[in-house]
Amino acid sequence: MASIDLDKVLDKAWADKSPPEILAAPVGALKGVSDRDGELLQEAFGVKxxxxxxxLKYVRRAQALAALGAAK
Structure with missing residues (x-):
């Protein structure tokens, strides 16, 4: 399994949390995602x-397409 530097992908307040806590965290816990971005994601897709x-199926579809592109 690949290792992730949590300090690079999470806001400081979330970097020391357990995986279940992080997965339950609001999307604003991700570095670079503002509270407003989180509100918009919730409004548009119901993501909390x-x-x-x-x-989110759209994220999974985009990842699959990116993987196809990387394979070429």
Whole structure:
């Protein structure tokens, strides 16, 4: 399994939390995602937490397309 530097992907307040806590955290816990971005994600897609963003079908589709592009 790949290692992730949590300090690079999470706001400081969340970097020392457990994976279940991070997945339940609001998307604003991700570095670079503002509270307003989180509100917009909730309004547009019903995403409230990091896990919801990861499970969003549009994110998964975009990742699959990116993987196809990287394979060429």
């Amino acid at each position: 937490a990091v896990a919801g963003l990861a499970e």
